[in-house]
Amino acid sequence: LSYPRGLYPPIEAYKTQRLKVSDIHEIYIEESGNPNGKPVIVLHGGPGGGSEPMYRQYFDPTAYRIIQFDQRGCGKSTPFACLEDNNTWALVEDTEKIRVLLGIDNWVVFGGSWGSTLSLAYAETHPSRVKALILRGIFTLRREELIFFYQTGASFLFADYFDEYLKPIPPAERGDIISAYHRRLTGTDEKIKQEAANAWTTWEMATSRLMVDKHKIARGEDPMFALAFARIENHYFVNAGFFREDGQLINDAHILKNIPGVIVQGRYDVVCPMKSAWDLKKVWGDNADLVIIPDSGHSCSENGIIHALVEACDKYKDL
Numbered sequence: 001l002s003y004p005r006g007l008y009p010p011i012e013a014y015k016t017q018r019l020k021v022s023d024i025h026e027i028y029i030e031e032s033g034n035p036n037g038k039p040v041i042v043l044h045g046g047p048g049g050g051s052e053p054m055y056r057q058y059f060d061p062t063a064y065r066i067i068q069f070d071q072r073g074c075g076k077s078t079p080f081a082c083l084e085d086n087n088t089w090a091l092v093e094d095t096e097k098i099r100v101l102l103g104i105d106n107w108v109v110f111g112g113s114w115g116s117t118l119s120l121a122y123a124e125t126h127p128s129r130v131k132a133l134i135l136r137g138i139f140t141l142r143r144e145e146l147i148f149f150y151q152t153g154a155s156f157l158f159a160d161y162f163d164e165y166l167k168p169i170p171p172a173e174r175g176d177i178i179s180a181y182h183r184r185l186t187g188t189d190e191k192i193k194q195e196a197a198n199a200w201t202t203w204e205m206a207t208s209r210l211m212v213d214k215h216k217i218a219r220g221e222d223p224m225f226a227l228a229f230a231r232i233e234n235h236y237f238v239n240a241g242f243f244r245e246d247g248q249l250i251n252d253a254h255i256l257k258n259i260p261g262v263i264v265q266g267r268y269d270v271v272c273p274m275k276s277a278w279d280l281k282k283v284w285g286d287n288a289d290l291v292i293i294p295d296s297g298h299s300c301s302e303n304g305i306i307h308a309l310v311e312a313c314d315k316y317k318d319l
């Protein structure tokens with residue numbers, strides 16, 4: 001299969017700033033591209049994954065004012081890996097605070113994986129602020145999604161890496177792996193905490209692409225990245241995403257009916273299986289263009305995913 005569209009060239013931020021968003025949290029914000037361009041907010045995954053310079057490259061830098069930030073407790077936002085006062089609705093309001101700070105009326109909202117979760121939570125709360133949604137690897141944090149990836153499901157396809165993910169958890173606790181990891185990721189034994197963070201993160205890095213990428217797996221051994229990623233992800237999961245009900249983001253997707261959007265979904269995404277993209281499309285309706293990439297997994301760096309995301313960003317750059 002050929003995917004002619006690639007990333008735009010790497011660019012640097014032209015402005016960075018920090019914004020105090022609560023008594024304890026301060027977030028790090030970057031702007032790049034064209035200061036007078038069409039604004040787009042880029043919501044990173046995880047939660048707790050932090051933003052990346054590569055995320056700027058989906059956008060035509062002459063057309064877009066690209067805004068990124070590190071969500072609470074990760075990347076350059078502080079305090080590092082902090083779970084206190086860290087929840088979905090606080091991040092939705094942080095996104096609004098950034099919009100107001102930057103003097104933006106409405107914007108394109110771009111997010112993959114957890115970033116798609118946060119994009120949906122934001123758009124369903126502030127629909128009038130969203131010109132279009134560009135989403136990848138739909139994750140709505142339903143119980144069935146968490147069970148599939150963290151308990152039983154993906155384990156059938158990546159049985160080898162699943163055994164590594166199980167290693168820090170004794171057999172007696174394997175009936176509820178997310179809770180078992182929670183005890184270790186929030187405990188007082190720093191060695192056990194780091195070992196759990198590395199194993200949790202490596203599981204996700206190993207399963208993120210159609211073809212296992214040893215280089216990507218290495219991120220699981222980056223102690224700082226793994227600690228924030230694992231602690232914050234697990235915290236959101238044990239709290240079921242802080243939603244009022246299981247399936248809230250799908251149930252409320254009728255709110256998006258008049259918002260145009262593109263959903264880019266890898267057919268073989270085992271981290272955020274395509275059922276969630278399908279269920280979302282059925283409620284969001286005709287304004288959602290579902291693009292299933294036949295030979296991709298979860299990662300935003302798969303060739304087919306990049307091609308479709310760059311096409312989607314070009315489609316909305318004149319909105």
Ligand SMILES: CNCC(=O)c1nnc(C(C)(C)C)o1
Pocket residue numbers: 044045046047048049050112113114115139204208233271
């Ligand atoms: C369930 N978490 C999926 C997610 O949001 C995610 N997966 N990998 C990432 C990073 C690219 C941020 C590492 O985020």
